Amino acid sequence: PPPVGSRPYWQLWGFDTAMRVRNALWRPRFTMYYRTFRLPDVLRDLEAAGFAVELAALEPLSRRADGSPRCRLVTAHRR
Secondary structure: OOOOOOHHHHHHHHHHHHHHHHHHHHOOOOOOOOOOOOHHHHHHHHHHOOEEEEEEEOHHHOEOOOOOEOOEEEEEEEO
């Protein structure tokens, strides 16, 4: 994640807020959450709730210096 207080931090914070407002007003068929959880925590919670979880690296967004994906898509389906 970007450093707290940096421009990218505030851009992501604004996007997160807009999506939460959208989800509250529009009530889409599915709900998207952004940056509200640590990945290991959400994987554990989804699997415990009966979801099959898949991760996909979003390669066009590149990789970090350590080789890990900069961004991943989490997809969960009811078993």
